[in-house]
Each structure stands twice: as structure tokens, then as C-alpha cells.
Amino acid sequence: MAAGTGAGLARWRPDRAVARGWWVALDAVVAWASAGIAVGGSGYTASLGQGALASQLAVVVWFVALAGRRLAPLAALWAGAAATVAVVLAGDPVTNLSLASALPLVVLGRTRPPAVAAALAAAPVGAVLLALAARPGFALVCAVHGVSAAVGVATRLRLERAERRRRAAAEARAGRLLAGERARMARELHDAVGHAVTVMVTHAGAARLCLADGSPDVRAALERIERVGRDAMTDLDRVLGLLRPAPPLVHALNALLADLPPRLSPTLELDEGAAGLTEPQAEAVRRIVQESLTNTLRHSTATAAAVRLTTGPRAVHLSVTDNGAPAGPRRRRGPARGLASMRHRAAALGGTLTAGPTAGGWRVEVRLPCR
Template identity: 55%
Template sequence: MIVRWWRPDRAIERGPWWVALDVAVAWASAGIAFGSSEYVASLTGGPLVSRVAVVVWFCAIGLRRLAPATALWAGAAATVTVMLAGEPVTNLSLASALPLTMIAQGRRPTVSVALSAVPVLAVVGVMAAHPQIVLVAAVHAVAWGSGTAGRTRKEREARLRRQAAEERAQRVRADERALLAQELHDAVGHAVTLMATHAGAARLSLPDGPPQVTAALSRIEEAGRDAMADLDRVIGLLSDRQSLAPGLRELVRGLPVEVELTLGPGLDDLDPSLAETLRRVAQESLTNVIRHARASRAAVEVTRDEGQVRLVVADDGTAGTPASTGRGLAGMRGRVERVGGTLTAGPAAPEAGWRVVASVPLGQDRP
């Protein structure tokens, strides 16, 4: 992990013009004055420690975009060394402040603090008695703030780009799903409609025909209508949003037991897979009521609140229905778990019927 911290950060802009600007700033800040020894920390004059510090400061500022952590530590070390040697500092410790901007901009806050705390505190501590200590501290604070602001701006821009890309991808998927739904409706729907229509016409043209033929044509006609209903539901799965209410109202129509259907608000704008899962759970639960529960009535209630949709199917039949050990219950639980929900089933109370409860999360809580 430490080795990775010291690598140059890819998020920092390193174009040739930026590097050229850093070199120009380094030239001015380091106090390099070729041909004159009047400047403090000149390459051509002054003690050796100051001349070495000039080179280090120059490299630290000029190469801060290529290796910001190395530049920060090297520049700070040169400043501390010159101060401990009793020589004046001419660059107000910009050799540590400017690389600090790059670190704050290109690293996470915790990593930035881990990389910069020691060298910055060392510079501020060694210059505590310097007349310009307030300015030195202010320069480092501004450098940190500037880098943090740059990082925040880049993260916001990256987040907006990701959101725009996701929206474009969603629009493309929606167009593809709409086209597929249209093709299914036009091709398969047309064929199934013709099949059911011709079967009905044949049945009506043979009012006195053999009973088995009439019954077969009736079954074909009924199967065609059921296939069209299933096809409409499959096509609904290809849409972006789907209403749960029509499927449930169709489901409870014509059952041999009385079914009370209660639908709460917010069920007209659901994810298609979620709506189909709840419809299938309700269908299997009512099938179990008819086959196993010996019930006279059942209740189906669907509500949406607190980021989830909750389906409850209860009957007044015999408690402990065999559905609790059948494959139907396992299939329902598998469907619900695939969309991130939970399902419970069991006696509502001793001798008080059977109760199935499915809760499915909405939005980001789903897998």
C-alpha cells in the first residue's frame, strides 16, 4: 500500500504547458540567479547546503505533477535542512506547499493526510520562530484547500459523466426492448390471434359436429386467448415500468372462491420483473387455496411503503395446508429472493387459515 501511495496520480493534469508553467514557477521560487551571488540561495554563491537546497526546491516544484509525494518530501526536507543549518529561506517553503496541492487533488483525504502530515508539520515546526510563520502556514492551508476543491470538482464532473452514460445506456436498452416488444406483438400475436379465430369459426360452423371435435376446438380457442394474455404480460416485462393492478384483477376473476382484492397506491409504476414476481406469487398462492385449503374466501392485499412492496394472501381454510411442503412454496420463495425480497408462509393462527407474505424492495435496495 505504501508503494502505491508514492506512485504518480493519473488524475493530475500533466500536459506540457502545465509542466512548463511549473518549471517557470520553480525558477522564480527557488531563487536561482546564474551569474550573480547577491541572491540568497544562489547556485553561484552562498554555502553548499543552500545551493543544494536550491536544486532540490527547483526539482520539487518543477516535477510536482510527475511525482507529487516525492516532491513534497524532498522540498520539505530541503527547507528543514536549511533552517536547521541557520541559513535564510527565500521561497517561503513553496517547495512543499505546491506539491501539497497535487496530493490533495489526486488522493483520497485519508491517503493525502498520511502522505503530507509529517513533511508539512516538520516545515511549520522548524519555521515556528520565523518572522513569516503565519504566511507559511497560510500558504500550506491554501494549497491544501485548493487541491481539495479541485478533487471535489473532478469527482463531481466524473459523477455527472457516469450518470449521463448510464442514462444513455438506459435509453438504448429501452429502445431495444420496445422494438422487441413490437416485433413479438406483431409476429407472434398475429399468429396466435389467427389460430384462436379460426378455431372459433370452425367450432361455430359445426354446431352439430362430433362432441370431441367441438370440445377440441373450444380448447384450442381458449388456449389461444390464454396465450395472448400471457404474451401481453411478457411484452409488459419488456417495458420500463409496469402496473401491477390489471394483472391481479384479471387473476382473481372467475375463481371458485370469493377473493377480496385490496390494492394500495403507488402500484402503477413498478419494475416489470417485480410486478411479474408479485403476480406469480399471488397466482400460486390462490392456486394452493383452491387445491389444498378447502377455503370459502381469500383476501389479496398489496401495499407499497418505506421502499418496498408487500403482498399478503390469506384464506379462511384449514390451517397447515399441504402447500407448506410442496414445490409451489419453494418456487415462490425462489422468485421473491431473486429480486431481493423475502417470503414467509404458514398458518395465520390456529385453525384460522393460511397466510403468505412476500416483501420486495424497490430501487437501489434491489440486487
């Protein structure tokens, strides 16, 4: 089970799902019968009119404890145990097998984890068993308490299994609904953006063919537009889960730098550990480099950019620098969605991202933990 489910189950109370109305009425009948034969002489008559005052009061406590055990099981357990011990100390016989301390164990075991229920019941049940150790029927008293505790724990385990199944079914339904909504959004995004990019690539290719005798720079720019458009479609399909995972990081970065305009001269430096990055780390590095270079092209007049990736025993370090003008109004046009997106990608992997001006340009630095 997921952690959230486990935490929710810990706060779940099985007794909350049980209608208590007629069960409390049934407990009152059992309490009346038990109290009627609780303390008596040879005829097991009702004991409210005979015996010591402590025994007479114990009958009332027994009745209240048994009648209210579903509403307050711990209080009923302690009250019933105290009444039993009081009758024993008064020297009167106990003829109801101390049900006032046994039956609350069923509800206590159902409404508390087994370890907690055992800790809460240890003292009152131990006092009852110690008080009745020398009385006839002690073995039956022990059996009644043991069976009551076992029934309570077994009921809780059964209800927990049923609750887990119910929650698992609810999570599965929610997962299916979410998957369906994601599939619908993916189809809409693929159709809308895919159509626009395809039209753009087609027009760029047509223009390039029409300018077969034109300027080489213009033809090169159109070829680059075609290539970037096709790569964008590939990225879109992969993000939407329609294609296989991305190519190796070094190939992806080389292709990314090759598609930059001629005015920006990039350099790439990767160490041997770059090939060992996990797929989420490699994807985050590629997207952060892509967004950083996009910001360089959009917001500066830089002519050079450097991408450097190093891996250490504990962290992966990435830096993207350019030689554009120092930070100024050019870096503040519109909301900084790009920086927020990059920081989110780094934070999702437990890393950090800093960005800011340098003496000769702009720098983006990322640190990702190796594990």
C-alpha cells in the same frame, strides 16, 4: 448515482485527464526562480555557491520537487519538506515561503480524496510549519500552504462534478438506446407471436361454430383453446408493457388452473398472506406455477396436481406436486430450460428453487424471502 458509478468514480484520477507537457515545463521555470532565491544573504542571491552544504543540496532538492510535482506529488511534498527542514537546521534563512512543500499540495489535493490527501500531507506539512514557527513570515507560510491545499481540494470537487455529469449523460444515452431497442423487439415479438395466436384463436372459434351439433367434449376443448389463446395475448401485451399490471395472484392462479385439460385435476391452497405479496413476487409465483404445470402436462401422465402457497414471517413457501410416474426418461427430453428459467426467477428475488422426484410423482419447491 448508482453504485457502479460511485465505485468507478473512486478509481478515477482527475490528473489523468490533464495534459502535463507544458505544465511541467512551467513548473521547471517556477522551480528555477524559487531555488534561486531559496537560501541567501541580504541580497537574496542564488545560494548554490554559499551557505552550508545542506542548504546547497536543499536548493537542488527544491528544484527537483517543484519541477516534478505533477508527476509524483507525494514524493515532491516529502522531498520539499525535508529540504526546508534541513535548511532550517543548518541555520540558513528560507526566503521562498517553502513553496516546495506548498505547491505539491495542489496536485495532491486534486489527485486524492480529501481525507486521504490530508492524511498523507499531515506529517511533512506539520514538520515544515514546526521548523518555521519561529521564523519571520510564519503567518504567510501558513497561508500559502492553506491556500494550496484548498485550491487542490476545490479543483478535485469541480472535476468530480464534471465527471459525474459526463457519466450521467453517457448512462442516459445508453438508457435511451436500450429503451429504443427494447421497444423495437417488443413490436417485433408482438407482431409475430400476436399474429400466430390470433390466427389460432380464430380457427378454434370457427371450428367450434362449425361443430355446433358435435361432441360436447370437442366443443369444450375448442372453447378452452380460444380462452387460453386470448389469455396468452393478454400476457404478451402485459409483458411487453402495453397493458396494466397482472390481476391479483389468486385470480391469476384460479384462471390458470381452470384452463388445464380435463385429464389433470388441480387443487389450489393459498393462505391469507398471499394477498400481501409484492408484484415481483406474485409474478414469479404465477410463472413458476405455470411452468411447473406445463412440465407436468408435457412430461408425465399425472392425473392430479396440487399448488400450495404459505407465507411466514421471513419467507414465502410454494410447492407444486403431481402424481405422475417417478422421474425417468420422461423428465429428460431436451434441455431443461423450464427448470433453469424457474430457478432464475427465484434467484432474482433472493430465493431458492428445488425440483425432483417424490415417491409418487414430482415436486417443485420454492422459498422466497419476504423482503
